[in-house]
Every structure is written in structure tokens, then in C-alpha cells.
Amino acid sequence: MSGHELQTDEKPGRRARRRAAAAIVIFVALLLAVLFWRPDDLFLWIKALHVIAVISWMAGLLYLPRLFIYHTDALIGSVQSETFKMMEQRLYRVIMNPAMMLSWILGLYLAWSVYEFQGGWLHAKIAMVVLLTIVHVMFGRSVKQFAKDGPRKTARYWRLVNEIPTVLMIAIVIFVVVKPF
DSSP states (O other): OTTOOOTTSHHHHHHHHHHHHHHHHHHHHHHHHHHHHOGGGHHHHHHHHHHHHHHHHHHHHHHHHHHHHHHHHSOTTSHHHHHHHHHHHHIIIIIIHHHHHHHHHHHHHHHHHTTTTOOHHHHHHHHHHHHHHHHHHHHHHHHHHHHTTOOOOOHHHHHHHTHHHHHHHHHHHHHHHHOOO
16 A cells, blocks of 8 residues: 555644644634624624534544444454544544533633523533533543553443433533523
């Protein structure tokens, strides 16, 4: 395969990191542009960007355990296993980490500026987001464990764990939209 660039090579990884950094710069530039040119719309833009960041974060939280399921079945040291390692690391570092940080930053800004951190629904939502963050950190540790070819949990375990972000997401959406208390 000479001359053919594999996605597991370092060069595509560097390009992915540059694209992610560029996306964050564009994200921040957009916020600053809105702040200076349309300050009355800032809240709406922050809310929209918060939703975009949350969707990106959730996509990763729902997809990464699926990768773990398939990675569990791959033989250690195989091309397939090495490909899964690269996919897991890039998903976690390039998409999930920045999306989680932006979700938190923008979400806390909204909780402070709009709701002054008041409301039982908001406290419950923040508690669920803390749990989601714990799941995120747990997934990060698993990415490292897979990268080291360490002991693996079963595919059944990952199928069950895959449901945790879904349940937390449902609770968060209900708290935000319905505001039951």
C-alpha cells in the first residue's frame, strides 16, 4: 500500500486536531462577533451554540461505547484493534473533550445570566450533567485502557453502559423543557 495514506497514520491525526482547533477558534470568533455587532442577540447565540456543543458531546458519548463493544471483540495487536484505538482516541480528544468543555462553559453562563442558578429543575439538570461528566471521564479512562491493551470489560458490559448517557440525556431534556419543579 505504498503511497496510500491510512487514517491510522499520524498525518491524518494532526489534520483532525488542526480542524478541531480551527472549529473552536471559529466558535469563539462567532461569539465575539455577535457580542460586538448584535449584543441584543447574544443570549440566543449562546443558547444555540450551547445546544450545538451538547449535541456534539452526546454524539460522542453515545458512539464511543459502541466502538468499545467492537474493540472488545478485536484481537489485541491486530490491525482492527489498532484502528479502534485511533478512532477512540480521536473521538475522545478531538470531539468529545472540546464539546464537553463548551457545553459546561456556555451552560453555566446561561444558568447564571438567565436563571441566576435558581430553580429545582436547574439544580437537578446540573446534577445530571455532573453525572454525564463522570461517565465522560470513565470513558476517557477506558480509552487509555484500550490503548495500553489492558484488561477489557465484556461487550455485554459496554452495551449496558451505553444506556447511561441516554437515560441521563432524557432526564436533562425533561428538566430543561418541562421544568417540573
